[in-house]
Amino acid sequence: MRTVYVNGDYVPENEATISVFDRGFLFADAVYEVTSVLDGKLIDFPGHMARLSRSLGELDMAAPVSDDELLDIHRRLLSENDLVEGMIYLQVTRGAADRDFLFPEADTRPNLVLFTQEKSLIDSPLAERGQKVRSVDDLRWRRSDIKTTQLLYASWAKSRAHAGGADDVWLVRDGHVTEGSSNNAYIVTADGTIVTRHLSPEILSGITRQAVLQCARELQIKVEERPFTLDEVRGAREAFSTSASSFVSPVIEMDGMAIGDGEPGPVARRLREIYIEKSRAAAI
Known part of the structure; x- marks a missing residue:
């Protein structure tokens, strides 16, 4: 069973939870990135972080953590899941708020989720x-x-x-x-x-x-x-x-x-x- 990351916690995938009021769930009010992994290392990571920052900025969405912290999270997930080849999926949502088409207050806490996927990338x-x-x-x-x-x-x-x-x-x-x-x-x-x-x-x-x-x-x-x-x-x-x-x-x-x-x-x-x-x- 995989270990996944949810808002600061590393938990078994069957114990991971997000609010039913999360705007990613209700409105697809969320952005994501997928970073490939070869030989247990991250491919094009700075580029993915730069594009993540741009996507967040275009939607006036706050970054939940710094790029350095995201790198640490990626590396811990690699270790926790013994991932050698595959991908790490990252998603940031605007957070949980009562359902309304208007964006919630600026202090709404974004939700951050990451998980790994094993996949043969070289031999395709x-x-x-x-x-x-x-x-x-x-x-x-x-x-x-x-x-x-x-x-x-x-x-x-x-x-x-x-x-x-x-x-x-x-x-x-x-x-x-x-x-x-x-x-x-x-x-x-x-x-x-x-x-x-x-x-x-x-x-x-x-x-x-x-x-x-x-x-x-x-x-x-x-x-x-x-x-x-x-x-x-x-x-x-x-x-x-x-x-x-x-x-x-x-x-x-x-x-x-x-x-x-x-x-x-x-x-x-x-x-x-x-x-x-x-x-x-x-x-x-």
């Missing part, structure tokens, strides 16, 4: 065979740059796609791909250029995205940050997605049509290798 069957994705309308709220727990639409869309034999969805707004259900989306054009949507309120600023694009530039691969269409996806040499939980994951099919030769492409494979190598070297 999905990364090995490549993902099949479906395109769906992007009907989320327009502040996708804030990493909130409002994930129902993405969960619903991915579940529908999975029931139809696909692995994930790519969301489409105004004829252009925004991102995946829980990842950033990329294509590789005929001339070898990597194209991914530019940062804006319509997509999440992925921590893995930032690191992978830096890897691409170090490999002297041209990168364009701009919207791209479904026709561009279908005509691409290859495609892939990035996230903290899947690193770089090839995409081999869109809406039943093969992308490129229908196999994981060399650019995605190479970026995955380099990202893992660099992440292991920089882990804390």
Whole structure:
């Protein structure tokens, strides 16, 4: 049984409790981060903390503890749960208050919860065979740059796609791909250029995205940050997605049509290798 963290206490998961009046439960008034773990160490931790701070600031939500304290909590959970490979999930809610659409008083205490998840990140069957994705309308709220727990639409869309034999969805707004259900989306054009949507309120600023694009530039691969269409996806040499939980994951099919030769492409494979190598070297 896992040990989890709830507001200063480390408790068995079956003893963890949060108020029924918590605004994360009632309104999805909460933000979160997921930090990957390799070799018992944290990947891209400073980036995740910087994005957490931004998400909290955008929602006028107080930080419950400092970044140094969060690092200590992460490391203790690693130790308590003997986690070697997987993820640590962190969630901050605005706190518990009587149900009202108005934000509660500023002195309402935020709730902080963390827990671990074991997962094989390096040996990924999905990364090995490549993902099949479906395109769906992007009907989320327009502040996708804030990493909130409002994930129902993405969960619903991915579940529908999975029931139809696909692995994930790519969301489409105004004829252009925004991102995946829980990842950033990329294509590789005929001339070898990597194209991914530019940062804006319509997509999440992925921590893995930032690191992978830096890897691409170090490999002297041209990168364009701009919207791209479904026709561009279908005509691409290859495609892939990035996230903290899947690193770089090839995409081999869109809406039943093969992308490129229908196999994981060399650019995605190479970026995955380099990202893992660099992440292991920089882990804390």
